[in-house]
Amino acid sequence: MTVRNPMLAIEIDRKKALPIYQQICERFRTAIAAGHLRPGDRVPPLRGLATQLNTARGTVELAYTILVDEGYLQMRGAAGTFVSPSLSAAQMQAVAAGGRDDAADVLTTDLVGGEKAPYASPSHATARQRPIAAALSGEPRPLQPGLPALDAFPRKLWSRIVSRRARGGGQAMLAYPDPVGYLPLREHIATYLGLSRGVTCLPNQVFITGGYRATLELVLRSLASPGDRMWFEDPGYLLARNFLAETGVQLVPVPVDAEGIDVERGIEREPAARFALVTPSHQSPLGNTLSLARRMALLTWAEAASRWIIEDDYDSEFRYLGRPLPALKSLDRHDRVLYCGTFSKVMFPGLRLAYTVVPERAIERVERVACSMNTGAPTLFQAALADFIEQGHFARHVKRMRTLYGQRRLLIAHALKQAFGERLTVKLPPGGIQFAVQFAEAADGPVDDVAVATRARQAGLAVLPLSNWYAHGRMRDTPRGLVMGFANITDTTEADRLVRTLRSCLDG
The missing domain is CATH 1.10.10.10 (Winged helix-like DNA-binding domain superfamily/Winged helix DNA-binding domain)
Known part of the structure; x- marks a missing residue:
C-alpha cells in the first residue's frame, strides 16, 4: 500500500x-x-x-x-x-x-484496540533518560525532585553509629550480605510498618534491596512471565517506566485524575493485565491521593483473577494536612499487594536501601530468586540503620523533617506565585517532598516544558519537564509544566533567588 x-x-x-x-x-x-x-x-x-x-x-x-x-x-x-x-x-x-x-x-505496550505501540524507542528513551539521570544523580542541585533535606540530616550521629558498627560488628559486617536482608532490620521494618502504615506483616515477608529498581527487578523476576501486561499510571514515575520497558513487561498506560489511577479505564484498556503499579499515597508526579473507592475497586480487580498490585509508598511519611494515610496494603484482605518502601526519601538516597513486603504465598519464590540474584545490600549500612531505628533516632528525624518540609513547601509556593503569576498553576499536594506545577497555555500554543527544563538545567537547576512523565508526552493536549523538589530550600531569600532564575528560563 x-x-x-x-x-x-x-x-x-x-x-x-x-x-x-x-x-x-x-x-x-x-x-x-x-x-x-x-x-x-x-x-x-x-x-x-x-x-x-x-x-x-x-x-x-x-x-x-x-x-x-x-x-x-x-x-x-x-x-x-x-x-x-x-x-x-x-x-x-x-x-x-x-x-x-x-x-x-x-x-511495546498493548493499547486499546489491540495494536502495539511504544512507550519510547531506545533512542527516544535514552534521549529522555540522559537529562533525567544528570538531574537526579551526582552533585545535588537546587529544586531536584525526590531529594530530602541533606542539610538537615544528622550526619555526625549517623557517622558515629556506622563507625561503632564497623569497629564492633565482627567479620559479619565485612562478609557477603544475606540476600534477603539483615534480620534485625527486617524486624524493625515490620514493626514500623505495623505502627505507622497499618501494614501487618512478619519479618520473613520483608526483603531488603539496594534501591527501588532492585525491588522491581526482584518482584518481576519472582512473579512475572515474559509478555505479562502491567497497568502503569499515566503520568507515572519516569525511571520506573524506563526500567520496566527493558524487562519485557508490556506496559499499559492508565490515566490518572484527582482520585488517582482510573481503575475503570484500566479495565477497559486491558482487563487481563497481571500487574498494576501504583503510587496511592502520593501519586508520582501529580501528588494526588488514591480515593477509598478507587482503592477498593483496585483490590477487587486484583482479587478477581489472582493479579498483583505493586504499591510504591515512596514518601508517605511526609504529610502536612492531617495524619499519614494508611497504606493500600492495610486494606488487602486477599494478599494481592506487594508493598514497596525506600529509605532514600526519609534518610538519604546514597544509602541505597529499600524494601518490599511480599504476600506470604510468595515468600518462597521471592526468597529463591533473591538468593539466585545474590545482590544483597551491604550489611554494615543495614546494621547501622537498624541501630538508628532501635535507638529512636529514625522516628525523631522523620518528625523533625515533617515540620521542616511543611515550612519549606510554603516558601517555594509563595515564590512561584509571585514570580510567575497567572502563567503557572501551583497546587501544593498534601504530602511528599516534590510537586508538579503546570504552565498556562501561551498565545502561540502550549509551553515547551522540555525546552524550559533544558534551559533551567543549564542555569544549574534540576527541575524536570512534566510532559515527559506522560506516555505520549509531546501530544498537544498533554499538560506542560515542571516537576521540582523543595526539601533543600533553606529560606525565603534562597527560594526567591531560585525562582527568579527559573522564571528567566520560561521565555528563553
Whole structure:
C-alpha cells in the first residue's frame, strides 16, 4: 500500500516484522534525508494518513510523536504538522549519511484496540533518560525532585553509629550480605510498618534491596512471565517506566485524575493485565491521593483473577494536612499487594536501601530468586540503620523533617506565585517532598516544558519537564509544566533567588 502527495511517498509492508509505526518513522526520515521533505514543509494530517494506510489513527499518532521528540516534525495545533523549521543543514546531512533506525528494537505496550505501540524507542528513551539521570544523580542541585533535606540530616550521629558498627560488628559486617536482608532490620521494618502504615506483616515477608529498581527487578523476576501486561499510571514515575520497558513487561498506560489511577479505564484498556503499579499515597508526579473507592475497586480487580498490585509508598511519611494515610496494603484482605518502601526519601538516597513486603504465598519464590540474584545490600549500612531505628533516632528525624518540609513547601509556593503569576498553576499536594506545577497555555500554543527544563538545567537547576512523565508526552493536549523538589530550600531569600532564575528560563 502506498500513499503519495507531491512531496512524499510512504509505503508500508504488513509482512515485515518491523511494526507499522516504525516503518512510518523510517519513511519520513528517508524522505527528509533525500530532500523530498524540507524544513517547513507540511506533512499529511494524522487522520488522513491513517485512512490512506488503512491503519489505526493511534499508530500514525505514535509515529508522529516519536518524530516530534526526535526533532524531525513540529506540531502546530489546528495548523497541522510540519517538518521542523529548525532542522539544520548538519542534521539533514547526518540523516542522509545513513543514521540507523533506532526504533528497530523497541519494547511495546498493548493499547486499546489491540495494536502495539511504544512507550519510547531506545533512542527516544535514552534521549529522555540522559537529562533525567544528570538531574537526579551526582552533585545535588537546587529544586531536584525526590531529594530530602541533606542539610538537615544528622550526619555526625549517623557517622558515629556506622563507625561503632564497623569497629564492633565482627567479620559479619565485612562478609557477603544475606540476600534477603539483615534480620534485625527486617524486624524493625515490620514493626514500623505495623505502627505507622497499618501494614501487618512478619519479618520473613520483608526483603531488603539496594534501591527501588532492585525491588522491581526482584518482584518481576519472582512473579512475572515474559509478555505479562502491567497497568502503569499515566503520568507515572519516569525511571520506573524506563526500567520496566527493558524487562519485557508490556506496559499499559492508565490515566490518572484527582482520585488517582482510573481503575475503570484500566479495565477497559486491558482487563487481563497481571500487574498494576501504583503510587496511592502520593501519586508520582501529580501528588494526588488514591480515593477509598478507587482503592477498593483496585483490590477487587486484583482479587478477581489472582493479579498483583505493586504499591510504591515512596514518601508517605511526609504529610502536612492531617495524619499519614494508611497504606493500600492495610486494606488487602486477599494478599494481592506487594508493598514497596525506600529509605532514600526519609534518610538519604546514597544509602541505597529499600524494601518490599511480599504476600506470604510468595515468600518462597521471592526468597529463591533473591538468593539466585545474590545482590544483597551491604550489611554494615543495614546494621547501622537498624541501630538508628532501635535507638529512636529514625522516628525523631522523620518528625523533625515533617515540620521542616511543611515550612519549606510554603516558601517555594509563595515564590512561584509571585514570580510567575497567572502563567503557572501551583497546587501544593498534601504530602511528599516534590510537586508538579503546570504552565498556562501561551498565545502561540502550549509551553515547551522540555525546552524550559533544558534551559533551567543549564542555569544549574534540576527541575524536570512534566510532559515527559506522560506516555505520549509531546501530544498537544498533554499538560506542560515542571516537576521540582523543595526539601533543600533553606529560606525565603534562597527560594526567591531560585525562582527568579527559573522564571528567566520560561521565555528563553
